Amino acid sequence: MSGCHSPIAVQGQPGHLCLGERVGSLDRTQALDRFLAGIERRAFRMAHIATGNEDEALDLVQDAMLKLAQKYARRPEEEWGALFHCILQSRIRDWYRRERVRNRLREFFRGAQDDEEGEDPLEQIPDSTTPAPDGEVQCKRACAELEVALRALPLRQQQAFLLRIWEEMDVAQTAHAMGCSQGSVKTHLFRALQVLRQRLGEHWP
Amino acid sequence: MNKRSDEQPDPLATAAKRLLDHSVQELDRKTVLALQRARVNAVSRFSARRPWLQWAGGVALASMAALAVTMWLWQANSANHSHLLLEDLELMQSPENLELSEDLDFYDWLADGTATTG
Numbered sequence: 001m002s003g004c005h006s007p008i009a010v011q012g013q014p015g016h017l018c019l020g021e022r023v024g025s026l027d028r029t030q031a032l033d034r035f036l037a038g039i040e041r042r043a044f045r046m047a048h049i050a051t052g053n054e055d056e057a058l059d060l061v062q063d064a065m066l067k068l069a070q071k072y073a074r075r076p077e078e079e080w081g082a083l084f085h086c087i088l089q090s091r092i093r094d095w096y097r098r099e100r101v102r103n104r105l106r107e108f109f110r111g112a113q114d115d116e117e118g119e120d121p122l123e124q125i126p127d128s129t130t131p132a133p134d135g136e137v138q139c140k141r142a143c144a145e146l147e148v149a150l151r152a153l154p155l156r157q158q159q160a161f162l163l164r165i166w167e168e169m170d171v172a173q174t175a176h177a178m179g180c181s182q183g184s185v186k187t188h189l190f191r192a193l194q195v196l197r198q199r200l201g202e203h204w205p
Numbered sequence: 206m207n208k209r210s211d212e213q214p215d216p217l218a219t220a221a222k223r224l225l226d227h228s229v230q231e232l233d234r235k236t237v238l239a240l241q242r243a244r245v246n247a248v249s250r251f252s253a254r255r256p257w258l259q260w261a262g263g264v265a266l267a268s269m270a271a272l273a274v275t276m277w278l279w280q281a282n283s284a285n286h287s288h289l290l291l292e293d294l295e296l297m298q299s300p301e302n303l304e305l306s307e308d309l310d311f312y313d314w315l316a317d318g319t320a321t322t323g
Contacts, residue, residue, distance in 0.1 A: 029252045036247060040240040041229045058239050065247035073251045140231075143224045165218045166225050197217060205220045 032073050035080050036065055043088055046162050049150050050092045051099075060095060064088040085167065085177040089159055093179070096155050142205030149199040153192055156180070160188035161196070 040061060047057035064087040072083045150158055156178065163174040164185070175182045 026252075029248055032251055033244065033248045036244045040244055041232055041237070042225075044232070044236065044240055045225065045229055054236065058236070058243065061240065062243035062246070065243055066250060069247040069251035139224065139227060142220075143228050143231075146221055146224050147228070161221075162225075165215075166222055193215065193217065196221070200217070204217075205224060 028073065031077055032069060032080075035077065035084075036068075039081070039084060040065070042166070043084070046166075047088065047092060049147060049162070050155065050158060051095060052151055056095065060088065060091045063091050082169075082173050082176060085163065085169070085173075086179075089163070089177045090179065092159070093155065138205075145200060145204060146196075149196050152199065153195060156184075157188045157192035157195065160185050161192040164189050 043061045043064065044057055047060040048054060051057050051060070064084060067087045068080065068084050072080070075083065150161065153161065159178050160174060163169045163177055164171070169177065171182045171185050174185045178185060178188075
């Protein structure tokens with residue numbers, strides 16, 4: 001990408017880009033499109049689990065895509081996955097901090113009168129011990145239970161679980177994406193698994 | 206993404222991974238279309254971006270800064286010597302001086318000293 005290897009120059013085009021450079025740019029554009037197409041749904045699910053809001057999740061994923069395309073798309077393709085998750089997790093952390101400030105302000109103005117209204121989100125899911133009509137319904141129910149349990153985790157535990165278990169990133173990559181040490185990743189994952197076992201029970205899924 | 210082959214597969218982790226993979230396929234059409242739009246937008250930003258534009262912008266900015274510094278220095282110098290420049294200009298433009306410089310015979314006569322001796 002750095003040099004122009006083709007002797008044929010396309011005159012009259014913006015910047016008089018040589019043919020080789022234009023073809024390389026097109027290849028990279030297609031590669032970026034393929035990469036984002038392969039990752040966008042999983043990224044959305046991650047952001048959705050973290051925020052609990054579809055619109056917020058879409059905004060976060062869109063921001064991460066734009067940032068990758070604008071700043072890092074010229075880096076080697078092998079680095080895109082780690083870079084994308086790094087950007088996305090950073091955006092999620094920023095969102096989480098803003099949300100915490102908003103919640104504190106809301107609580108400050110609302111007072112402690114609504115404290116008793118909070119319910120355990122797990123209680124809202126139907127009892128999974130009753131026999132399911134078919135596998136599909138059982139799968140959906142298990143998925144809903146998992147999602148609620150994941151949302152109840154502290155953000156760092158949630159990130160460690162999703163990146164290590166779902167994305168199958170190694171400890172170093174996860175630490176880079178989360179912006180913390182490798183030891184912290186191990187601790188967060190261990191605690192996340194403990195909490196999930198307690199919450200979901202032995203008979204899940 | 207590397208496989209974690211050094212560890213025993215955790216049943217909970219395995220089941221969670223399977224369910225999360227399944228949930229990705231269950232996304233509604235509206236969300237999938239919104240994600241596609243976001244992707245097309247991001248890719249189009251990349252393809253519209255040209256690296257030489259970054260250089261061009263930098264060069265233009267540096268040129269403007271250099272021009273501004275040059276003009277500032279020139280103004281500072283011209284403020285100190287402005288009276289000399291004005292005097293030179295006045296001398297050059299004076300019709301009297303121009304006539305004197307053209308009358309070379311008169312200068313010769315003055316140099317010979319004929320004007321004083323008689």
